[in-house]
Every structure is written in structure tokens, then in C-alpha cells.
Amino acid sequence: MIKLPLLEIDSLAVDYQTGRGRVRAVDDVSFRLEKGETLGLAGESGSGKSTLGLSIMRLVPYPGVIANGHIKIDETDIIKLPEHEMRSIRGGKVGYIFQDPMTSLNPVKKIGAHFVELIRTHEPTTSEKEALERAKTVLKNLGILPERINDYPHQFSGGMRQRIMIGLAIALNPSLVIADEPTTALDVIVQEKILELLESLRKIYGMALILISHDLSIILERCDRIIVMYAGHMAEYTTGAELHRAPKHPYTERLLRSIPNIELSDQKLSAIPGSPPNMLNPPEGCRFWPRCPYVMEICRLKVPPLIAAEPSHLVRCFLYGEKGAKIE
Amino acid sequence: MSEVKIKRRIFPDFVLGFSSLTSKGPSGWMVILGLIIVLALVIMTAIGPWATPYDPIKSNVGPIRAPPSPQFPMGTNHLGQDMLSRTLVGGSIMLQVSALSVLVCFFIGVPLGLFSSYVGGFFDGALSLVIDAVYAFPGLVIAIAVAAVLGPGVVNMALSIAVVYVPSYFRIVRSQVLSIKELAYTEAARATGAKWYTIISRYIFPNVIPSIVVVITVNFADAVLTAAGLTFIGLGVTYDIPDWSWDLTNGWKYLSSRAWWIISFPGLMIILLALGFTLIGEGMSELLNPKLQR
Amino acid sequence: MGKKVLRLSEIVKVENLRKYFPVQKSFLEQIFARRMRYVKAVDDVTFPIKKGEIFTLAGESGCGKTTTGRLVVRLLNPTSGKIYFNDLDITELQGEKLRLLRRKMQIIFQDPYASLNPRMRIGDAVGHPLEMHGLAKGEDKEKVVLDVLEKVGLTPPQQFINLHPHQLSGGQRQRAALARSIILQPEFIVADEPVSMIDVSLRTTIIDLMLGFRKELGLTYLFITHDLAVAKYISDRIAVMYLGKIIEIGSKERLFLKPMHPYTQALMSAIPVPDPKRKRKPIELKGEVPSAINIPSGCRFHPRCPDKKETCALKEPELVEIEKDHLVACHLD
Numbered sequence: 002m003i004k005l006p007l008l009e010i011d012s013l014a015v016d017y018q019t020g021r022g023r024v025r026a027v028d029d030v031s032f033r034l035e036k037g038e039t040l041g042l043a044g045e046s047g048s049g050k051s052t053l054g055l056s057i058m059r060l061v062p063y064p065g066v067i068a069n070g071h072i073k074i075d076e077t078d079i080i081k082l083p084e085h086e087m088r089s090i091r092g093g094k095v096g097y098i099f100q101d102p103m104t105s106l107n108p109v110k111k112i113g114a115h116f117v118e119l120i121r122t123h124e125p126t127t128s129e130k131e132a133l134e135r136a137k138t139v140l141k142n143l144g145i146l147p148e149r150i151n152d153y154p155h156q157f158s159g160g161m162r163q164r165i166m167i168g169l170a171i172a173l174n175p176s177l178v179i180a181d182e183p184t185t186a187l188d189v190i191v192q193e194k195i196l197e198l199l200e201s202l203r204k205i206y207g208m209a210l211i212l213i214s215h216d217l218s219i220i221l222e223r224c225d226r227i228i229v230m231y232a233g234h235m236a237e238y239t240t241g242a243e244l245h246r247a248p249k250h251p252y253t254e255r256l257l258r259s260i261p262n263i264e265l266s267d268q269k270l271s272a273i274p275g276s277p278p279n280m281l282n283p284p285e286g287c288r289f290w291p292r293c294p295y296v297m298e299i300c301r302l303k304v305p306p307l308i309a310a311e312p313s314h315l316v317r318c319f320l321y322g323e324k325g326a327k328i329e
Numbered sequence: 330m331s332e333v334k335i336k337r338r339i340f341p342d343f344v345l346g347f348s349s350l351t352s353k354g355p356s357g358w359m360v361i362l363g364l365i366i367v368l369a370l371v372i373m374t375a376i377g378p379w380a381t382p383y384d385p386i387k388s389n390v391g392p393i394r395a396p397p398s399p400q401f402p403m404g405t406n407h408l409g410q411d412m413l414s415r416t417l418v419g420g421s422i423m424l425q426v427s428a429l430s431v432l433v434c435f436f437i438g439v440p441l442g443l444f445s446s447y448v449g450g451f452f453d454g455a456l457s458l459v460i461d462a463v464y465a466f467p468g469l470v471i472a473i474a475v476a477a478v479l480g481p482g483v484v485n486m487a488l489s490i491a492v493v494y495v496p497s498y499f500r501i502v503r504s505q506v507l508s509i510k511e512l513a514y515t516e517a518a519r520a521t522g523a524k525w526y527t528i529i530s531r532y533i534f535p536n537v538i539p540s541i542v543v544v545i546t547v548n549f550a551d552a553v554l555t556a557a558g559l560t561f562i563g564l565g566v567t568y569d570i571p572d573w574s575w576d577l578t579n580g581w582k583y584l585s586s587r588a589w590w591i592i593s594f595p596g597l598m599i600i601l602l603a604l605g606f607t608l609i610g611e612g613m614s615e616l617l618n619p620k621l622q623r
Numbered sequence: 624m625g626k627k628v629l630r631l632s633e634i635v636k637v638e639n640l641r642k643y644f645p646v647q648k649s650f651l652e653q654i655f656a657r658r659m660r661y662v663k664a665v666d667d668v669t670f671p672i673k674k675g676e677i678f679t680l681a682g683e684s685g686c687g688k689t690t691t692g693r694l695v696v697r698l699l700n701p702t703s704g705k706i707y708f709n710d711l712d713i714t715e716l717q718g719e720k721l722r723l724l725r726r727k728m729q730i731i732f733q734d735p736y737a738s739l740n741p742r743m744r745i746g747d748a749v750g751h752p753l754e755m756h757g758l759a760k761g762e763d764k765e766k767v768v769l770d771v772l773e774k775v776g777l778t779p780p781q782q783f784i785n786l787h788p789h790q791l792s793g794g795q796r797q798r799a800a801l802a803r804s805i806i807l808q809p810e811f812i813v814a815d816e817p818v819s820m821i822d823v824s825l826r827t828t829i830i831d832l833m834l835g836f837r838k839e840l841g842l843t844y845l846f847i848t849h850d851l852a853v854a855k856y857i858s859d860r861i862a863v864m865y866l867g868k869i870i871e872i873g874s875k876e877r878l879f880l881k882p883m884h885p886y887t888q889a890l891m892s893a894i895p896v897p898d899p900k901r902k903r904k905p906i907e908l909k910g911e912v913p914s915a916i917n918i919p920s921g922c923r924f925h926p927r928c929p930d931k932k933e934t935c936a937l938k939e940p941e942l943v944e945i946e947k948d949h950l951v952a953c954h955l956d
Contacts, residue, residue, distance in 0.1 A: 045822040
């Protein structure tokens with residue numbers, strides 16, 4: 002039985018038309034997401050991971066525009082969808098958790114009002130009373146006292162606000178939730194609770210999750226499959242276990258060696274020389290070549306294609322030939 | 330010594346900045362347009378005295394209240410003076426008054442703002458209270474009150490307007506300083522052992538300048554209009570030197586007798602001057618704001 | 624000034640340091656309020672730092688580590704307590720003496736985007752300390768600046784000297800800030816979360832630079848971080864802070880081998896590990912960190928402690944040495 006993918010992205014390219022030139026923030030990204038699967042988007046600043054997440058919701062801010070490719074949610078190509086239909090998908094089929102809980106909630110609206118607005122926008126026949134009841138249920142699942150439905154955002158701590166954000170993202174039982182750096186602004190103990198909460202809710206409601214983060218540790222811990230992004234390109238795409246066991250892209254390999262692991266003693270961390278490229282003027286050829294220890298002549302000239310070095314392990318690097326064998 | 334260094338650095342920045350204005354989109358064009366208007370009026374006023382076809386203050390060079398004609402393109406007023414000549418040189422007072430008031434404001438408002446917010450504490454609180462009280466008054470009312478006390482004249486007019494505007498400089502500078510004071514680079518300077526005047530002059534002031542520029546241009550525009558207002562009430566210049574607001578005040582009476590040209594041309598000049606400054610100010614605030622955000 | 628407070632090997636010592644911030648009140652409240660409320664950011668903190676070591680203050684936001692760092696370099700003035708530097712009581716130092724002290728202690732900040740004056744070229748910003756203290760001017764100053772820029776890896780230095788901060792990336796700016804901090808050849812540097820706002824792939828570079836300078840310039844570091852994994856990599860000794868107090872302090876080895884305080888244990892168990900096979904078992908803590916205005920009675924951690932006893936709510940525990948180079952403030956021992 003062939004499972005129909007929940008999300009299918011094909012050769013996606015997203016550009017920002019800035020005053021100083023065109024920046025291709027996302028370049029030739031393709032992947033599929035099954036129902037209930039967790040996908041991690043790992044990368045640093047400028048990698049394009051956030052833009053990719055936003056483009057799935059068609060929320061890329063001006064002057065960004067989807068320049069190429071297809072995004073199919075449940076077989077529907079959402080790029081060409083009229084705005085009012087897209088609106089029902091946002092929040093309804095796909096939920097989004099933003100990075101900064103401090104500013105993502107409306108400070109002059111009660112928490113209950115946030116939920117009511119969300120529910121009634123998508124299901125206009127719901128009465129306010131019903132919506133509030135549903136909101137209270139969601140709050141209970143989040144570990145927040147239902148009476149706090151009448152409180153304002155500033156009466157909650159950062160961790161609780163992020164829970165509320167999660168609540169808003171899942172309130173309408175979406176099939177997919179995109180979490181963009183959900184814990185970056187939070188302390189580690191709260192981060193743990195939030196990620197656990199997300200995981201348990203996901204299991205209860207059977208949602209797929211795209212977790213976007215620069216913290217490779219949390220991605221490795223919690224994601225079935227991982228895409229490592231570098232300068233807008235997919236550098237590597239495989240399962241978490243495989244990525245950790247045998248990373249193929251030099252960037253991934255070096256990255257893993259530069260992250261301190263608290264459970265190891267006497268780690269020898271090695272740095273990656275150079276810095277991420279200026280996206281207004283990325284290097285010719287493979288975007289990683291200025292920092293790559295294995296750079297070859299061809300790397301400076303052509304962008305390597307994404308090939309399957311192994312079934313379900315894609316890598317964009319000239320070190321891996323057509324048949325997937327590593328060229329030394 | 331560091332002040333001189335700053336000036337040398339700022340100047341090339343401005344020159345480079347000017348030439349790059351054309352590439353900055355609609356805001357850049359606004360600034361350029363404003364600058365052209367203002368410069369044109371300044372040049373006109375400067376060379377006016379040599380360009381007038383008739384002596385601006387000589388009465389009866391032509392018929393009284395004559396409409397525009399080839400001989401008198403802007404007509405004549407009730408004293409038979411040529412309006413074109415008067416319009417060409419009439420900006421002098423306004424420009425002097427606004428420039429002087431901006432200078433006074435700047436050299437009082439900015440240092441006050443810098444010191445008060447840097448020192449903080451009770452002094453800052455008390456001074457802010459006083460400044461806010463002044464700020465709460467409608468500008469024209471204060472200007473009228475001060476002008477009534479000081480009497481007419483260019484310098485007194487400038488001072489009256491200056492009193493109105495010092496609070497704006499003070500507040501803007503203060504709010505900028507309060508936020509810059511907390512930024513890491515100011516703390517770093519302190520941590521390295523910088524003296525207070527070094528911190529203010531090299532770390533705080535240069536970063537406050539963008540916001541002051543906007544206030545300066547708004548100040549100019551408002552000064553022009555307030556000066557016109559003061560003259561209208563009779564608290565401005567009273568002797569007969571050619572002045573747009575003087576003509577405005579007198580020409581007003583003749584509107585009903587259909588002598589529209591007496592107030593229209595001077596009035597247009599006042600509007601243009603204020604508009605020019607406003608365009609510069611608006612354009613600059615748009616240009617400087619996104620940069621301020623990062 | 625004659626009494627030796629520090630041991631021979633200690634460069635900095637902090638004793639019973641407290642910093643209370645009065646809670647901001649409105650004008651009316653100031654007139655009518657009865658008593659002041661305080662944010663007890665740092666509440667009786669004592670620790671020595673040995674010459675040449677990297678001493679880390681670790682903890683979550685609000686624990687007081689950043690405030691302590693600023694107190695040590697006298698960017699803030701303590702409410703009470705003492706700070707010693709090289710056997711000199713610097714707590715009340717003012718004026719010129721304080722300025723001279725500043726040449727020996729420096730600080731690096733967390734946000735690379737805010738730590739450099741946007742209106743100064745890199746060369747001027749990095750070289751300004753030399754000018755401030757009258758140590759070098761003009762060409763001599765430029766020579767030193769070029770040299771130090773080279774040291775932090777901003778090469779070619781002649782190019783970077785003329786750039787403005789907005790033309791540099793976050794990692795490069797932090798390097799420039801590092802250059803500025805070492806140009807006076809200080810003995811002691813407080814590094815306040817120097818890598819938390821930098822891309823992951825660049826963190827090791829900055830950390831390696833800092834470690835290199837320790838050897839090359841004989842520096843001692845007070846390292847402040849919330850990231851225990853980084854703390855483990857870089858530190859010699861670590862103090863864990865909670866709500867203004869040090870609750871556990873010791874050598875890196877002891878602390879990570881046998882964390883004794885329930886908070887330390889919970890903190891360590893919550894840190895993600897870059898290994899999908901590893902099944903972490905995080906320790907659950909009730910509730911969240913309380914506000915520093917209303918500090919719980921007794922042991923300030925007791926409302927959240929999974930192992931609390933009766934005495935925990937009544938008496939505040941003292942730091943007690945439970946093994947060599949390992950002190951804990953907890954009633955459970």
C-alpha cells in the first residue's frame with residue numbers, strides 16, 4: 002500500500018527582492034513528509050530553514066516571493082491557491098508555532114479571546130461559548146489551569162506563553178505543525194517541558210511535525226528524518242540515526258564535531274573555518290566549498306546535484322558519485 | 330579634540346550619503362526634492378537684492394493694487410510696491426529667524442538632553458517634568474507669550490520660537506540616550522575606563538544624530554510657519570522690510586476687494602519653504618528609521 | 624590594605640556579594656508606599672577565582688550570573704559585600720584608581736550586534752582603549768590594532784580596520800569585541816555568554832580563540848553561560864546559581880561526575896544530547912523559577928524540589944564541602 006504523503010515539496014525556490022539585489026533564500030528543496038512523521042530542519046543563520054517553514058504556510062514576508070516549485074498539502078498545490086482557501090489551511094490543516102512567545106500574542110486580548118477568534122474564523126458556526134469550552138480543554142492538555150482563560154498574555158511566563166502558542170497551533174487539530182525555533186528564547190528546563198509537551202500532543206492527535214532549529218541536539222533527539230540546510234541548499238537529507246552514525250556531507254560531519262556533548266568527557270571539538278556565506282553574493286558552485294576540507298576543482302564551478310548516496314540518504318556533494326559511492 | 334575628529338568623519342559620510350540618496354527609493358527622492366526647493370529659495374533670497382526689477386520698498390512704482398501684468402508680473406500692493414520684487418527678497422527674515430531658532434534650540438536642547446539623561450536620577454526627573462510642562466503648551470501660544478514679553482525683532486522672534494522647540498530636541502535626545510546608554514557598546518566603553526565626556530561625545534552623540542536631523546528639519550518648517558503667525562499678530566517684524574509674512578498680513582485685508590495677488594505669491598513662498606523642509610524631514614526619517622532598527 | 628585576603632593563587636575573590644534592585648515604582652507609589660520591595664538579583668555570593676583558570680557561573684536566566692559578572696568588573700555597584708582583585712579591595716574604588724583598574728579587567732558581552740559602536744570603524748573601536756589610557760596614538764596605535772586583529776582571525780587586518788560593524792557578520796563582530804578586550808593586555812576577562820548568539824558552527828572558533836589567549840596572554844576568565852555543555856567543555860571550575868545564590872560549586876570533574884544538588888541534577892538531565900540513540904531521562908521539576916522579588920523561605924529551591932524535606936522550607940542551607948573541591952548548599956546531606 003502506497004501511503005500518500007501529507008506534504009510534498011518539489012524544487013522549491015524562494016527569493017527575497019531586496020534593495021541590494023535578489024537573495025535566493027531557498028534553492029531547489031524537495032522532500033516528502035508522511036502523516037505523523039517528524040522532520041527536523043537544521044541549519045544556521047542564512048540557511049533558509051525559517052523561510053522554508055514560512056513558505057509552507059505561504060507566510061513569507063515581503064519582499065519574499067515563491068519563485069519556483071510546488072508545495073502540495075494533501076495533494077493540493079497551495080502555491081496557486083486563492084487567498085481565502087489558503088486562510089482556511091493556515092491554522093486549520095497546518096499549524097505554526099512562532100519563535101518568540103513574548104511578542105507573538107496580542108497583549109490586549111485575553112487568552113480565551115485568542116482561541117475564540119481562531120476557532121470561529123475557521124468554524125464560523127461555533128458559538129462563543131462552545132469555542133471557550135474547547136479552549137479550556139486545550140489549556141488543560143497544556144497543563145494550564147482552565148480558569149486562566151480570562152488572563153492576559155503578560156500574566157504568563159515565557160514558558161507558559163509558548164505553551165499557549167502551541168495550544169493555538171493545535172487547537173483545530175491540524176495534520177501538520179511547523180515549529181520554528183520554539184525553544185530558542187527559553188531556558189533549558191522549560192525547553193525540555195515544551196518539547197515533551199509537543200511530542201505528547203503530537204502522538205495524541207497524530208500530527209506530523211516539522212521542527213526548525215539551529216540546535217542540532219534537539220533535532221537529533223526528536224526527529225525521524227532530518228534535512229541539514231546550508232545557504233539555502235539541502236546539504237543532506239536522511240534519518241536521524243543515519244545522520245548521526247554516518248554523516249556524508251562535510252558540513253554535517255564538521256558540525257557534529259563542533260557541538261559539545263554533555264555526556265562525553267574530554268571532547269576534542271573542532272571548529273569549521275570561515276563563516277556562512279553572504280547570501281547576496283554566494284560562492285560559485287557548491288556554497289560550502291570555501292570552508293570545505295575536501296574541496297575539489299569541480300566544487301568551485303558547479304553546484305552539486307542532490308543524489309541518493311544510499312536509498313533514503315540524499316546528499317549534495319561531489320564526493321559522492323552517481324552510484325552513491327564515495328570518491329576519494 | 331575628539332569633537333574635531335567627529336566632524337571630519339561625519340562630513341565625508343554626509344557627502345557620500347548625499348550622492349547615494351538617488352538610489353534609496355521614494356524617500357531619497359523626497360529628500361532631494363526638498364533640498365532643491367529649499368536651496369532654490371535660499372539662492373533666490375540671496376541674489377534677490379540684485380535681481381529685483383524695482384526697489385522693493387519704494388512705494389508707488391506702479392499703480393496701487395494693480396493686478397499681474399507684463400510690467401508687474403505679480404501685481405502691486407496697496408502701497409504701489411512691486412510684488413515680484415518683494416517676493417524675491419521677502420524670504421530673508423524668515424530664513425534668518427528659522428535658522429537662528431534652530432541654532433539656539435540645538436545648542437540648548439541637545440546638550441541639556443544629553444547630560445540630563447546620562448546623569449539620570451533626581452535631576453533628570455525634575456528637568457523632564459519642567460520640559461514636559463513646556464511641551465504641553467500649544468507652540469504658538471508660548472511663542473506669542475514670549476514674543477509679547479521680548480518685543481519685535483528678528484532675534485526675539487527666533488528666541489520665542491526656540492523656547493517652543495527646545496522640549497522636542499530634549500525629549501528626542503533623551504529617549505535615544507536612555508536606550509543607547511543600556512547598549513553593550515556603551516557599557517564596554519565604561520568598562521574600558523572611558524571618561525564620561527568621551528562616552529557622551531564618541532559613543533552616545535554620534536548615534537543620536539540621525540534622530541536630531543529629523544527634528545531639525547521639522548523645527549525649520551515649523552519655525553517658518555510660526556514666524557508667519559507671529560508677524561500676522563503683529564509680534565514679528567513691524568518695520569517695512571520686505572517680508573513674506575508682512576505681505577501676507579497686509580494683503581489679507583484686500584482679499585475682499587479681489588486683489589488676490591497680494592497674499593497669494595508671498596503665501597505660496599511660505600508654503601513652499603515649509604514644504605521643502607518638511608519633505609527633507611519626512612524623507613530623512615524614513616531613510617534613517619530602517620537603519621536605526623538594526 | 625596590608626592584610627592578605629587572597630591566597631597566593633587567587634586573582635579575584637568575591638565575598639558575601641549582594642545586589643538588590645529596588646522595584647520601580649510610579650511617582651505616587653513612591654510617596655505613599657510603606658516599604659521598598661527589592662529584586663534580589665545577587666543574594667550573598669562568595670567564590671574565589673584562581674589565576675589562570677576558567678571559572679564558570681552557570682544557571683538559567685534570572686539566576687543572577689550576569690549581574691554577578693557586571694559587579695565583578697564594577698559596571699554595577701554592589702549593595703553589600705566585597706570584591707577583591709589581586710589582593711586589593713576594589714569594592715569602593717572610584718575615579719582614577721578605578722580607571723587604572725579597568726586596564727586589568729575586561730568584559731565581553733553576549734550580543735555581537737550591540738557590543739560595537741555602529742558609528743566607529745573597527746580599527747577605532749578596537750584601538751580606543753589604547754587612546755583612552757594614553758598608551759598609544761596614531762601609527763603606534765594602528766600597529767597594535769593590526770596585530771590584535773590578526774590574532775583574533777580577522778584577516779587581512781588592513782581590510783577589517785576600515786570596516787563598520789554592520790559590514791561584519793555576528794561571528795566577526797564577536798571577534799572584534801574579543802580583540803578590543805585583549806588589546807590592553809588585561810589579566811582578567813569576564814565573558815558574558817560570548818557564544819550564545821553566534822551560529823553553532825562558529826562557536827568553537829571563538830571558544831578556541833579564548834582558550835588560546837589564556838595560554839598566550841596568561842588570562843583568567845570568569846565565564847558566564849546557561850549552556851552546561853559548553854561549560855563542561857571550557858571550564859576548570861563551575862558554580863551553579865539559582866535565584867541569586869550559588870547552590871553548588873566545584874571542579875568540573877566533580878560536578879559533572881556527581882552532581883549533588885537536585886537542581887543541578889535536573890538541569891543536567893534536561894540538556895539535549897546530539898545522539899538519537901541515547902534515551903535521556905529528564906528529571907521533572909514542578910512549576911517555574913519564581914520571581915526574585917518574592918524569594919521562597921528557607922532553601923529557595925524547595926517549592927520545586929522533588930526530594931524536599933521538612934527543614935527545607937524553614938532553614939536556608941549553607942554551602943558545605945562534601946568532598947574535596949565540591950561544595951553544595953542542600954539539606955539532603
